[in-house]
Amino acid sequence: MTAPALSLKNLCKSFGPAKIINDVTLDIAKGERHAIIGPNGAGKSTLFNLISGLYTPTSGTVSLNGTLISGVPPFEINRMGLSRSFQVSNIFANMTVRENVRCGVLHSMGQGYAFWKSVTASKAVQERTYEILEHCALVDKANLPAALLPYADQRALEIAITIAGGAEVILLDEPTAGMSHSETDRAVDLIRRSTEGKTLVIVEHDMGVIFDLADRISVLVYGEIIASAPPSQIRGDAKVREAYLGDEALPEETV
Amino acid sequence: MSETTQSMQNVGPTSGAKFRQRTLPILIFIAIILAIPMTDPSRTVYTLVHQMAINIVFALAYNMLLGKGGMLSFGHAVYFGLGGYYCLHVMNWIAEGAGIWANFPVFFLPVLGFLAGGLSAAVIGSFSTRRAGTTFAMISLGVAELIASGAFMFDSLFGGEQGISGDRMNGPQVFGLSMGPMSDIYWFMAFWTVISIIAMYAFTRTPLGRLSEATRDNPQRVQFIGYNPTRVRWLVFTASGAFAGLAGGMSAVNYEIFTPEALSLIPSGFVLIMAYVGGITYFVGPIMGAILLTYMSSMMSDFTEAWLLYLGLMFVIIVMYAPRGIAGIVFGVWDGLTGPDKGTYIGRLLVQIAGMVLMLIGLIVLVEMSIRWSNGYGEVFEPFGLHLGTTNVLTWILIIVPIGAGAALLRRVNREKEEAVA
Numbered sequence: 197m198t199a200p201a202l203s204l205k206n207l208c209k210s211f212g213p214a215k216i217i218n219d220v221t222l223d224i225a226k227g228e229r230h231a232i233i234g235p236n237g238a239g240k241s242t243l244f245n246l247i248s249g250l251y252t253p254t255s256g257t258v259s260l261n262g263t264l265i266s267g268v269p270p271f272e273i274n275r276m277g278l279s280r281s282f283q284v285s286n287i288f289a290n291m292t293v294r295e296n297v298r299c300g301v302l303h304s305m306g307q308g309y310a311f312w313k314s315v316t317a318s319k320a321v322q323e324r325t326y327e328i329l330e331h332c333a334l335v336d337k338a339n340l341p342a343a344l345l346p347y348a349d350q351r352a353l354e355i356a357i358t359i360a361g362g363a364e365v366i367l368l369d370e371p372t373a374g375m376s377h378s379e380t381d382r383a384v385d386l387i388r389r390s391t392e393g394k395t396l397v398i399v400e401h402d403m404g405v406i407f408d409l410a411d412r413i414s415v416l417v418y419g420e421i422i423a424s425a426p427p428s429q430i431r432g433d434a435k436v437r438e439a440y441l442g443d444e445a446l447p448e449e450t451v
Numbered sequence: 452m453s454e455t456t457q458s459m460q461n462v463g464p465t466s467g468a469k470f471r472q473r474t475l476p477i478l479i480f481i482a483i484i485l486a487i488p489m490t491d492p493s494r495t496v497y498t499l500v501h502q503m504a505i506n507i508v509f510a511l512a513y514n515m516l517l518g519k520g521g522m523l524s525f526g527h528a529v530y531f532g533l534g535g536y537y538c539l540h541v542m543n544w545i546a547e548g549a550g551i552w553a554n555f556p557v558f559f560l561p562v563l564g565f566l567a568g569g570l571s572a573a574v575i576g577s578f579s580t581r582r583a584g585t586t587f588a589m590i591s592l593g594v595a596e597l598i599a600s601g602a603f604m605f606d607s608l609f610g611g612e613q614g615i616s617g618d619r620m621n622g623p624q625v626f627g628l629s630m631g632p633m634s635d636i637y638w639f640m641a642f643w644t645v646i647s648i649i650a651m652y653a654f655t656r657t658p659l660g661r662l663s664e665a666t667r668d669n670p671q672r673v674q675f676i677g678y679n680p681t682r683v684r685w686l687v688f689t690a691s692g693a694f695a696g697l698a699g700g701m702s703a704v705n706y707e708i709f710t711p712e713a714l715s716l717i718p719s720g721f722v723l724i725m726a727y728v729g730g731i732t733y734f735v736g737p738i739m740g741a742i743l744l745t746y747m748s749s750m751m752s753d754f755t756e757a758w759l760l761y762l763g764l765m766f767v768i769i770v771m772y773a774p775r776g777i778a779g780i781v782f783g784v785w786d787g788l789t790g791p792d793k794g795t796y797i798g799r800l801l802v803q804i805a806g807m808v809l810m811l812i813g814l815i816v817l818v819e820m821s822i823r824w825s826n827g828y829g830e831v832f833e834p835f836g837l838h839l840g841t842t843n844v845l846t847w848i849l850i851i852v853p854i855g856a857g858a859a860l861l862r863r864v865n866r867e868k869e870e871a872v873a
Contacts, residue, residue: 248675270674280675288668291661299665302658303677309686311659361677 199262201226201365201395202247202278207256209239209246209419216242218419219256224412226261226364229396231406234416240399241283243416244369247397248280249273260365275303279363283370283399285350289343293334293353296342298325300360324360332356332386348379355386365395372402384408407431476735477649484641488634497633503745504640505702508647510725510737512694517723518731519655520687521667522580523588526595527695527722532602532714533571534564534696536609538703542617558625561643561700568696569689576688581681583670595719602711614710617703636705643701647694652734654690663687721748724762728769730776739777757822764814795871802864809857817850 200223209217216239224230232240245251247258249270258266265273288296298321305321316322329335332352337345342353355371371387372380384405387396400406406413407427414424415436423429423436430436487500509531516522538560544552579590602609609615619630628635654660662683666673670680703709712718721744729740744762751758773780787796816839819832824841832839832846839846 250671250674269679271677271679274675274677282672286669286672288665288672290668291664295661295664299661299673300676302662307658309659309662309678309682311654311657311686311690313658314653314656315658315661316656357672357676 198226199259200224201228201261202397203257203259203262204247205257205259207243207246207258208254209242209251210254216419217246217253220416220419220421222414222421222424224395224397226395227393229391229409229411230398231410231413232397232399232416233401233403233406233413238416239419240416241369242419244280244367244397244399248278248367274361274363277363278365278367279358279361280367281354281358281369281371283373285347285354287342287350287353287357289341291342292339293342293345294325294329294338296353297328297334297356297360300357301325301328304361328356328360331359331390333382348375348383351375351383352386355383355390359390363394366391366397368396368398368400370399370401372400372405380405473652477645477652480648481645484645488637494633497637499745499749501633501636501640501705502749503742504644505698505705506722506725506741506745507644507738508701509695509698509722510729510741511648511651511734512691512698513722514726514731514734514737515651515654515663515687515691515694517726518733518736519660519667520663520684520691522583522684522688523723524591524719525588525716525723526591526593526598526719527691528716528718529575529595529598529714530568530572530692530695531699531702531718531722532709532711533598533699534568535699535703535709535713536615537567537696538564538700539615539617539707539709542619542621542703542707543615545622546618552622554623556623556625557619557621557630557704558628558639558642560704561697564700564703565693565697568699569693571696572692573685573689576685576692580684580688583666583680583684587684592716595714595716599711599715602714609711610709612710614708614712616708619704619707630704639704640701643697647697648738651694655734659683659686659690724766728766728776730778732775733778733782736776736778739781743777755819755822756826757818760818799864799868802860806857806860806864809853809860811857813850813852813854813857816846816853820846820850 202222202224204220204222207217207220208215220243232243234240242251246253246266249265249268249272253266256266257264260273260276260278263276265276265278268276288299291299298315301321301324302315305318305324307315307318307321326335329338332355334349334352334356337349342350345353351371355368358366358368368387372383375383380402387398387409396409398406398409410427412424412426413430414421415430415433416422423433425433487496492500509527512531513524513527516524516527541552541555541560541563542557544550545555545557575594579587579594582590603611624630626638628638630636630639655664662673662678665676666678666680666683666687673680673683699709699713702713725740725744726737727740728744729738730736747758747762751761755761769776775783784800787793787800790796816832816834819834820839820841823830823832837845839849
């Protein structure tokens, strides 16, 4: 049996006396699309920060493809094949869209910290940048400063930078937050195409998106995972309904 | 595949635009450099142009940090000074014919300045660039104070109050330049300025140059595209220190003397002002700033005692009303003149200029009158045969009326502009 893409073991994170993540254990298999849901303040973003290396766990471990990554700096985790997006657009605002994507491509194309060659010298970098722009439908906006992009396109750029390095494990933090229905549909389509054959972990509030995309859903409440199962079971889980879904209407099962 | 390549080129700037924006300016710059000696310049002009060349390289080096890297340094003269000091020591070793140095041409001293500046920046940067923002700024200030005051203590290295002096007319000649006359030094300056400008522009186009901008915009995200922002900052800081050291080497050859003052906070502040006034968001900004401020600092003192006051005022006004600096103003005016609504733009521009000139007249009268009064020699400001003393009513009319009228004009233009937008 191969090691799971991501494996969290007894993961805890406290800020002072506040226990934000409390004994989370979770395995996410390669190629799985895993959603994490939970009420506001449940610790979803903290969990992402722990996995991606922004925070060091108080106790417990995170492994990527069987390699221990807790305590490893984020840029090294990224080089090991894990990439993440952010809840608020976290782009290079003063650079053009193309330059944003190109920055995301550089390291995976072996450009390192080079200062002896032009950034346009590598044909592979240019081609990969173009592929990503095309993939995310940003080609016609390539030369706009990123700060001037409409909101939905900024979110698409956020995803573009995240996938540019070709990581095998992708973490998306509320990629459709604040989007209209049609924009959400396009974003979901982009996410589906971008994570084909890859491992996806997604935090999302839009239940439609979750039940549409995910193979498995984990419900995080007060820093603990109270259920982790395929969407059909989560829908019927009494504990989940009580703790989180409450009176919120779940989308009807469609065939 | 060929289709992809085709459309890929459409994504980037066209070769025509590249020529206009990159190659053409440097060709014009080189043409100006070649043209200056043909006018048979005086010593004063040479002195001024050489100082401009040094400041252009120094200000561009500084802007690698501030504009492109987002690091505000209050002590960049340290690397300028250390590079310059090292060059002066080598200049003296060349004169003594000491060991390997006997055959080192003075013309290539800036290379050693580059190495010395880069090395010292690499050492100091190894701890100062761990944090960006205020922490970095404060460390740069502390290090500058430390090294400047240390320089006064270590006499054999820094020469104490008198500094270290040398003689550039030793060692082998390169390009047939004896390095004696001003006209020889001119070509030395031209060579190193052009090389540095091209090299620093090229730097912005490299992966590291791009990452530097990315780190300035968003250090957190840089971590998640596989780069260590601390490492990026350190490398950029080292490169910036190296070019500052190169400028120091140019200065060492030009003046044949370096004193510990050169490492102090005053030149560190001046380079910040040059870069900022010129416009830190543009590559050419610091070049413009260096040319203007060098000119002002050496020429305006002939016209008025209060030139430092005018300089300070200009800095404050630019920071408040034109944060993109002179380059921003130049490009803004150019865009306006070539834009669709030319007529309105020119009209507004003329009113703005009129407003600013009026305010300036009032301000000049106020400053010049005050400084003479404050000196207490009984001198009186007498422009165009007018006798503008402190007790003359005309003086106060000439202060209040133009300032008031100018301010009113500027306000009106701004209101019109806002209404047009709304």
